[in-house]
Amino acid sequence: MCEFPDHLICGYRSFMKGRYAGESNRYRALAETGQAPKTMVIACCDSRSAPETIFDSGPGELFVVRNVANMVPPYGPDDHYHGTSAALEFAIQGLKIREIVVLGHGRCGGIHAALNSDGNPLSPGDFIGKWMGLLRPAAEQVQHYDFMTAAERQRALERISIRNSIENLRTFPCVDILEKKGSLTVHGAWFDISTGELWTMNPDTGDFTRPAIEDEAEET
Amino acid sequence: MCEFPDHLICGYRSFMKGRYAGESNRYRALAETGQAPKTMVIACCDSRSAPETIFDSGPGELFVVRNVANMVPPYGPDDHYHGTSAALEFAIQGLKIREIVVLGHGRCGGIHAALNSDGNPLSPGDFIGKWMGLLRPAAEQVQHYDFMTAAERQRALERISIRNSIENLRTFPCVDILEKKGSLTVHGAWFDISTGELWTMNPDTGDFTRPAIEDEAEET
Amino acid sequence: MCEFPDHLICGYRSFMKGRYAGESNRYRALAETGQAPKTMVIACCDSRSAPETIFDSGPGELFVVRNVANMVPPYGPDDHYHGTSAALEFAIQGLKIREIVVLGHGRCGGIHAALNSDGNPLSPGDFIGKWMGLLRPAAEQVQHYDFMTAAERQRALERISIRNSIENLRTFPCVDILEKKGSLTVHGAWFDISTGELWTMNPDTGDFTRPAIEDEAEET
Amino acid sequence: MCEFPDHLICGYRSFMKGRYAGESNRYRALAETGQAPKTMVIACCDSRSAPETIFDSGPGELFVVRNVANMVPPYGPDDHYHGTSAALEFAIQGLKIREIVVLGHGRCGGIHAALNSDGNPLSPGDFIGKWMGLLRPAAEQVQHYDFMTAAERQRALERISIRNSIENLRTFPCVDILEKKGSLTVHGAWFDISTGELWTMNPDTGDFTRPAIEDEAEET
Known part of the structure; x- marks a missing residue:
């Protein structure tokens, strides 16, 4: 074959x-x-935003979950298969990682789908439709932010998606407890595929800004 | 903060x-x-087996799902969130990818957990236990392959996991149809973290062998 | 004639x-x-795995027993002819060899026969059937390792056969005593006919790995 | 370890x-x-007489049994393990080999033991004593060939041993039948470790002579 x-x-x-x-x-x-990574990254499947590339990481550094639109479902133990929750449990309880980064990116196809759903699923199973349903309450609102351009709405939802994942992370008892104890930190970041810019989330306000990258300009 | x-x-x-x-x-x-990647890789979260590193891939080349033990659940459309199925649907229907690679690796913690479950979940939600339940029929058998060593059983289940994912991939109608039409191919591979060896799966027999890598040896 | x-x-x-x-x-x-060889090799009759070739050995270096599937029967003194036991006695007591290597190999016909016996012996005497009976307890189990491919079961039994021979070697009082005194060592190795790879057995775990062969690659 | x-x-x-x-x-x-060798060699374990070396054979050419003193027990199907008979059955019925060579050699330790037994076995199991019992009727006579030197008696029994193995080979129905049909031939040869001379057996008389080896002398 x-x-x-x-x-x-x-x-x-x-x-x-x-x-x-x-x-x-x-x-x-x-x-x-x-392996004994201290960092877990929850990133998108997108072929242009590999965490190891963006953070120039070597073997053993990043424990990486990748799904469409870097999402985390809320804590919901039941009898079903929960791939992302399983990875989270493994990282925290098994590997004792110290920090979790939710990494979003520009021009995300999953976010685009959530904003532009025409009711025609990609396939009869409509897995994407259901998966992006994790963002539905936000997406349904942002779709009507009529004074913004389509690109602005897209970028807005990309960042909302990161904050939404972080919020859902905190519904897991282990994340909540360890974060309050100070032995686990949670972060957001957004990568601009075009310019290569990395924007990090202010944990207090949820805003995204570019961190000072000394000498960055010289090189790019 | x-x-x-x-x-x-x-x-x-x-x-x-x-x-x-x-x-x-x-x-x-x-x-x-x-993005227009032609390859989707379903890999493990493990910090030592990043597909972009192993395949030395640049931006735009690989659409990557990563979950614990590189698993694919069987086709099962319902109202739940299916992250891996959503990614699969997006890759095939949205991106029209041409090939899917299930990439397993040695010393996989998820496989180890499946073989050495002591009935004590990592957390009350037992997400890992349920997720690895996708491999339970095989794991329950392999646990009793008593003439093999523990390391041999681990490696055997790592490879069974890859074949299992490929089998489950084919329960998705779109995979089945496109593969039969010849416009999609499905592959398995296994990475040895220690030696850096890549073993690829013979699609006819399911066996894993090392591909001929001309001149590889000169450099290593 | x-x-x-x-x-x-x-x-x-x-x-x-x-x-x-x-x-x-x-x-x-x-x-x-x-002759004063310090090494005894117990190898298979297979035309593709001559120990002197694989170890590039000169005259006087290896005392070699070859039988189907490199087997050692358990210690069982009686009035019958025991070719392998006689060679073992001669090597240890007569030649005072210092190390014994059980050398198995891939695609072994004897192992294949043990796994695929259809109840029809090759000849009325069924010598092969009885000889491979030394591996029957393992072969009967491995035949039902259903999650593995036929080739994987074959390789597994090839390695089990080596461990089985080593276990049987230790039922000989002289082997047991000398090994405990530190004047005799026992080793396992497996040769891949196709790739030329030699895998050696970890004496503690029974696992097989490729030894580091510095600079090997340059030439091949 | x-x-x-x-x-x-x-x-x-x-x-x-x-x-x-x-x-x-x-x-x-x-x-x-x-493998598809057309030749089976039954040789001694001696470290100085590897068939692949003496016949400069490549992989796949010789199917080789090695035991002490290159012996073949007479056909005797029973419930015991018969390593040499099993190899013979495999070679003839499984591999359809076309010729069998019994290869003896000078200064054979097994032959020496058969001629110089002092009643003290090498070990309590006395496996060598029993194994060389296959030659006892001859050895007991040759021990009393008092007009010959010890070295002459040794060489005589080495060659008797080859003829004895060939005689026993013919007690196997398959050997007997195939040889009469002309699809299997049986040969004897004796290797002088010191001079490197190969003596082959005249199949009609049982005598050993040196075959004409054109140009041999020039080189050695």
Whole structure:
């Protein structure tokens, strides 16, 4: 049947010659001792916003969940499968991570879908429609922010989505307890694919601003 | 309240000076035209197995879902939130991706949990226990493969998990139809964190072998 | 009647012109002083896994038993002929060898027979059926490791066979005593005919891994 | 615990750089298609008489049984483990080999033991004593060939042992039938460790002579 894609084999070869060749001891040690990342990132599936790329992270640094629109459902234990909640539980209880970053980004297709739903689901199962339902109360309002442009509404909902995920994170008892004890912190960030800008969320106000990146300008 | 983590700001600065500086035109173009990856990767959250790192992929190349143990639930449209199914629908129907890779890895904590469950969940919600329940029929059998060592059982279940995800992928009508039409291919791969080896799955037998990587050895 | 096979005469002539011509003094000395190998290898009859080839060994280095599937029966002195036990006794008591290596290999026909017995023996004597009976308890279990592929079951039993032989080796009082005294060591190894990879057994866990072969890659 | 022997790892590395590097395609093909040797060799465990070395054979050429003194027990199906008979059955019925060579050699320790038994077994199990019992009727006579020197008696029994194995081979119905049909041939050979000489057995008379090896002398 079908062969494994050539472009991936090619990329893997580049990895082996480059990063792995230079860090094989680190990989071996990480395999022996197990991972101990202190940071969990909840990011979008988007091909343009890989957390390891944006934060230039090496092996063992980031425990990463990726789903459409970097969302966290509210705490709701039942008999169903909850992939994101399972990852959260594993990160906090199993790995004892110290910080969680919800990373959104510009031009997010999931957010676009939430704002522009025409009632025609992508497929009969309408998984995207239901998944983006996590943002419905916000999306239904933002759709009618008529004085804003479509791009402004999109960016607004992208940031609302990050605050919404953080709010839902805090419905998990373990997050709430550990954050209050000071042993876990929760952060938001938004990445502009076009300019490469990273905007971080002010935890008190929920506003996003660009952190001071010394010398950044010189290089870009 | 708390500041955005310094080590991430530091890593981001490195990204801006390095990759972004060298590829800013590509980022700008990807922002304008939207993403058009042809490959979806379903990988684990593990901090040691980032697909972009292993395949040395640039922005726009891989649409990535990451959950614990790189799992795909079987097709089951209902009123619940299905993050992985939503991502799958978005990738296939929205992005028209051409290939899906399920990427597992060695020393997977989720697989370890599935094999060594002692009945004590990590938290009252037991999200991991329920999530790994997707592998329960296999895990319950493999636990009793007594002639194998613990490490051999772990590796066996890591690979079974990949085959299981691929089997579940095919319960989605769109995957099944497109694969039969020849416009979508499905692949499995397994990454050895310690040695950096990539093993790819033979689509006919389900066996994993190392692809020939010409000249790989020279460098490593 | 029939002539001695030409291809063997031809190969022998090549040996005389090559290895023997270069090492005739060594052969003469080995004949005078007798052999004093420090290593015994218990290997399979398979035409693709000759120990002297795999370990690039010269005359006098390896004392080699070869039987189907590199097996060692458990200690069982009685009035019957025990070829492997006799070789073991000769190696340990007569030659005072210092290390025993059980060398298995991939795609072993004996292991395949043990896993795929259909009740029809190869001949009325059913010698293979009885010989592979040494592995029956394991083979009967592994046959039902249904979540693994046929090739995975084969490889699993190949490695179980090595551990089984090592376990049986230790039922011989002389092996047990000398190993505890530290004057004899016992090892397992598995050779992949296709890739040429050698995997060695971790004596503590029974797991097989590839030893670090510095610079191996440069040449291959 | 104990590490895998360094000298074997070293030899294996040499194999990978040498023979395997030059013949990797052959190894891969042999793995894919399975072995199909046309020759079975029954040889001694002695570290100085490896058949692949003496016949300069490559992978896939020789199916090799090695036991002390290259012996074949007479056909005797019962419930016991018969390693050599099992290998014979596998070679003839499974692999359809076309020729069997019994390869003896000079200064054989097993033959020496058979001629010089002092009633003190090497170990309480006396596996060697029983195994060499296959030659007892001959050994008991040759011990009293008082006009011959000890070395002459040793060489005589080495060759008697080869004829004895061939005689026992023919007690196996399959050998007998196939040989009469002309689809299987049986041969004897004896290797002089010191001089490197190969003596082959005249199938009609049982005598051993040196075959004409053109140009041999020039080189050695």
